[in-house]
Amino acid sequence: MSTAPEKFVWTAENEKAAQAHIAKYPEGRQQSAVMPLLDMAQRQNGGHVTQEIMQYIADYLDMPAIRVQEVATFYTMYNHKPIGKHHVQVCGTTPCWLRGSDDIMSACKKKLGIEKGQTTEDGMFTLSEVECAGACVNAPVVAIDDDYFEDLTPETMAELLEKLAKGEDVKAGPQIDRQTSAPFGGPTTLKGDKGEDA
Structure with a gap:
């Protein structure tokens, strides 16, 4: 299911997006962009990250590959094998x-x-x-x-x-008739016409 080329590189669009993520952080702190870059790489690769992708991001951010791997394996949002649609x-x-x-x-x-x-x-x-x-x-x-x-x-x-x-x-x-996180039955406070409890 992977759509990655033989050697992973950013698409032109993702290269621009990666630079935009890095620019959000102070100089010398580009490693802080590791999570959005992993997410972007995963999406580009059809839903999962590989060792090659983690190494690519490590090189791209000038950080140890083990640090990228630590992030990618800690969070369940990063998949390490192909996933379904x-x-x-x-x-x-x-x-x-x-x-x-x-x-x-x-x-x-x-x-x-x-x-x-x-x-x-x-x-x-x-x-x-x-x-x-x-x-x-x-x-x-x-x-x-x-x-x-x-x-x-x-x-x-x-x-x-x-x-x-x-x-x-x-x-x-x-999936029920609830407005945002209101309790079952609707709001229970501040129901009076002047803001006091009913």
Whole structure:
């Protein structure tokens, strides 16, 4: 699935973007751009980074290759093998787990016919379990590609996967009738007409 040339180099567009990222940091601190450069390289390479790409970024930023590898292997946002068209990442951290992430993972496995860490035969979906997605208040949360899907049930998860498999658009965000992170039932404070509690 990789679209990388035999030897990885930035596309002309990504070269400009890489320089723009580096320019955000003070002189001598270009290594601070390692995360956005890894992300950009991963996207250019069809969804994963390789040892060659990590070395390229290390050379590009004039930093030890081991430092790039430390970043790339610490964060689950960097993939080290090819992934499917849609990367389904189920948060398994405590708040999501308490709100049913095990059931969400089971629904994904059943619907896709794969286990964690696998990709469907058609290359459409890769299923992963990740640590905190940072949207605990709307647990359980699943990141699919660059979008978060929150307040999921096994049924809504299966529906999302079905729509994606058909190439249909899906609505990111809360999957229930909730405005942002408001509690169930809506806001509970500052409801009076003069700003006092009702």
